[in-house]
Amino acid sequence: MKTKVKKKPVENIHVVTLGCSKNTVDSEMLMGQLAANGKKVMHEGRLHGGTVIINTCGFIDNAKEESIDTILDFAERRKNGELDKLIVMGCLSERYKEQLRLEIKHVDGWYGTHQLPEILKSVGADYKHELLGERLQTTPKHYAYVKISEGCNRPCAFCAIPLMRGVHISKTFEALESEVRGLVKNGIKEIMLIAQDTTYYGIDLYGERKLPELLKRLANIDGLAWLRLHYAYPSQFPIKALDVMREYKNICNYIDMPLQHITDNMLKTMRRGITKQRTQKLVDDIRNKIPDIGFRTTLLVGHPGETERDQAELIEFVAQNKFDRLGVFTYSHEENTAAHVLPDRISQEVKQERADEIMALQQEISAELNHAKIGNTYNVLIDKMDGGNYVGRTEFDSPEVDNEVLVSTLNNYARLGDFVNVKITDATEFDLIGEVV
Numbered sequence: 001m002k003t004k005v006k007k008k009p010v011e012n013i014h015v016v017t018l019g020c021s022k023n024t025v026d027s028e029m030l031m032g033q034l035a036a037n038g039k040k041v042m043h044e045g046r047l048h049g050g051t052v053i054i055n056t057c058g059f060i061d062n063a064k065e066e067s068i069d070t071i072l073d074f075a076e077r078r079k080n081g082e083l084d085k086l087i088v089m090g091c092l093s094e095r096y097k098e099q100l101r102l103e104i105k106h107v108d109g110w111y112g113t114h115q116l117p118e119i120l121k122s123v124g125a126d127y128k129h130e131l132l133g134e135r136l137q138t139t140p141k142h143y144a145y146v147k148i149s150e151g152c153n154r155p156c157a158f159c160a161i162p163l164m165r166g167v168h169i170s171k172t173f174e175a176l177e178s179e180v181r182g183l184v185k186n187g188i189k190e191i192m193l194i195a196q197d198t199t200y201y202g203i204d205l206y207g208e209r210k211l212p213e214l215l216k217r218l219a220n221i222d223g224l225a226w227l228r229l230h231y232a233y234p235s236q237f238p239i240k241a242l243d244v245m246r247e248y249k250n251i252c253n254y255i256d257m258p259l260q261h262i263t264d265n266m267l268k269t270m271r272r273g274i275t276k277q278r279t280q281k282l283v284d285d286i287r288n289k290i291p292d293i294g295f296r297t298t299l300l301v302g303h304p305g306e307t308e309r310d311q312a313e314l315i316e317f318v319a320q321n322k323f324d325r326l327g328v329f330t331y332s333h334e335e336n337t338a339a340h341v342l343p344d345r346i347s348q349e350v351k352q353e354r355a356d357e358i359m360a361l362q363q364e365i366s367a368e369l370n371h372a373k374i375g376n377t378y379n380v381l382i383d384k385m386d387g388g389n390y391v392g393r394t395e396f397d398s399p400e401v402d403n404e405v406l407v408s409t410l411n412n413y414a415r416l417g418d419f420v421n422v423k424i425t426d427a428t429e430f431d432l433i434g435e436v437v
Contacts, residue, residue, distance in 0.1 A: 011084075012050030013123060014042050016074075017138065018067050019057025021145045021194050021230075023090060027055045028135035030089075030116060035136055037125035043138045051085040051123055052077075058092035058164055060332035067092045071104055078106040087111065089119055091164040113165055133179030140383055142417030143190035143226075143399060144183050148176055148214065152196035154233060156260075157271045157338035158303055158331060161196055168197070170205045173217055180218050189417065190226035190381060191218065192398060197233045199241075212240040219248040225419065226381070228398060230256040234282055235273035242289045252395040253290050258298040259283075261310070262317040269305045271338060283321055294396030296325035299358060302351030303331045304342035311354050318361055324369060325402050326362045328355040363429045370403070370427035377437060380405045380422040382414045390414045392422070394432075405432045412436045 013034055017027040030053070031041045040050075052074050056067035071088055078086040087109045093100065094112030101110055109122045117127040137144060151166040152159075180191055193214075195201065202210025219227055227248075229241070232255055245251045261267055264276050274282075286293060299314065318326065330351035333344040380392040383399060390407040392414075397403045405422055407414065412435055414420045422434040 011123070012040050012042065014044070014050060014052045016044055016052060016054045016070065018055060018070060019059065019063060019091065021192070022147055022196070023055050023057060024138060025135075025145050025147045025194070026090070026113075028138055029133075030055070030119065031136035031138075032131060032134045033116065033120055033128055034123070034125055036128045036131060036134070037120070039123070039125060041136060043136070049082065049084060051087065052083055053087045053089060053119070053123075056088060056090035056092035058090070058095045058160070060329065060334070062332075064092055068100075068104075071100075071107065075104055075106040078108075085109075085123070087119065087122060089113075089115070091161075094164045095160065133175070133182055139399070140417065141187055142381070143192065143383075144188045145192045145194050146176065146179060146183070147171075147195060148193050148198060148201050149195040153200060154197055155271045155273075155338070157269065157342075158300060158334065160334040160337050163336055165196060168200050168204060170201050170203070170210075172205060173210075173214060176214065177217055177221065180221055180224065184221055184223045187417070189224070189419075190228065191224060192228045192230055193218075194230045196231065198229060198231050199233045199237050209236070209238040211238050212244045215241055215244045215251060216248070219244070219251050224250055226250060226252050226395060228252045228254050228395075230398065232257040234259055234279055237282060239285065239289075242286060246290060252294075253292055254294040254296070254396055254398065255286065256296040256398065257286075260298070260300045261303070261306075261314060263310045263313045266303060266306055266310050266314075269339075269342075270300070270303060280317075280321075294324045294394075294402075296327075296398070296402065297323050298327045298329065300329050300331060301354040301358065302346045302348075304333075304339055304344055304346070306331075306346065306354075311357070315358060315361060318358060318365070322365045322369065323362070324396060325366075326358070327401070328358050330355050366403070367427070367429040370429065370432055373424050373432060374427055375424065377421055377423045378405070378432075378434075379419055380407075380434075382407075382416055382418050382420060384416060385409065392420070403430050403432060405434060407434055407436060 015027050017023055034041045057063040074086050077083050085108045088107055089111040093110050097110040111119050120127050149170040151168045152162050153168040262276050378394045382390050382392040384391050392405045420436050423437045424432050424434040426433040
């Protein structure tokens with residue numbers, strides 16, 4: 001008589017992602033590897049024991065505090081026996097792992113940003129080299145982020161990203177084409193290209209900036225409806241990328257270009273490698289080449305050396321250029337950055353006042369631009385349903401950070417992940433309201 005052998009239950013692994021879209025991609029790649037090893041993987045699902053892997057962010061003070069609070073919460077659960085294992089990875093761990101290891105108990109492993117094989121080994125899994133960009137998506141099934149490079153070679157004074165992510169390393173054309181083809185085959189309609197600096201793409205592999213060629217290669221992939229460009233650095237921007245954007249209808253008329261500041265004083269102090277005059281010319285050139293482009297930027301206020309005059313000049317620049325989308329960060333004094341040797345004399349209260357002043361102006365600009373769209377019809381990608389509305393986006397908006405289009409579910413029909421034509425009937429500062437036509 002044969003003896004039945006009980007199968008060992010499959011271990012639950014819960015992945016918690018903090019921070020930016022680049023971390024999202026890292027978590028999805030990790031989850032794809034775990035699934036290929038036969039592990040049962042959940043993303044931020046309901047906790048039922050097992051292992052928790054926290055993918056941390058260490059960019060600025062607020063992000064670091066959120067990461068530490070999350071680690072402490074799960075460490076307490078590990079202490080109480082609610083978890084079998086707790087692992088911490090990502091930017092915060094890369095930068096502070098030795099310090100954190102001493103200060104926070106009940107964490108089974110601390111790993112950085114380039115230790116995927118080691119993380120897998122710690123949970124009894126092997127790194128599968130044969131996986132070509134396969135992942136378990138955490139975004140809705142119709143859009144995905146694709147990271148075209150890792151690390152950064154820029155010398156920005158305020159930024160700690162190179163300390164956590166290392167030097168710039170581009171992925172090959174072939175690897176990215178394979179990854180995007182696989183995503184499109186699985187139903188993805190929109191791809192968002194991300195990196196610490198997308199405009200630096202290709203220099204390390206091909207000896208020159210190859211973003212225009214990459215855009216062209218990806219735009220030619222059958223079935224890809226939208227291709228969107230994020231995180232374009234202004235200094236030495238490859239202007240030919242705009243010619244490709246004009247040539248291909250499936251490349252969204254959208255650019256996310258963090259300008260950070262505008263005065264020569266601050267651009268020099270921040271080590272941005274560009275001047276006010278060249279920045280303004282670049283903004284004008286982009287809009288002249290693609291007049292209806294959705295232009296998103298982010299700014300940084302309160303950096304050491306910033307004066308009231310710098311703030312006034314920045315306000316004037318925002319008022320003059322009327323960016324479609326704009327966000328503001330307050331300066332965070334990060335150790336081991338070039339700016340850390342400068343005295344951080346501007347109080348957090350003043351930093352926040354400066355940020356609020358810019359955002360109040362941007363709210364007025366956004367309201368003005370949105371109301372000008374009333375009566376127009378746009379192709380809208382439906383992302384979700386919320387509060388009696390379908391919630392979607394035009395090609396001029398990226399998920400999570402930009403405007404949304406709201407369409408009542410009454411007398412309108414759409415499916416998630418579908419494109420529908422929407423006529424705009426009303427607008428608020430940060431939303432458009434319309435009906436399917």
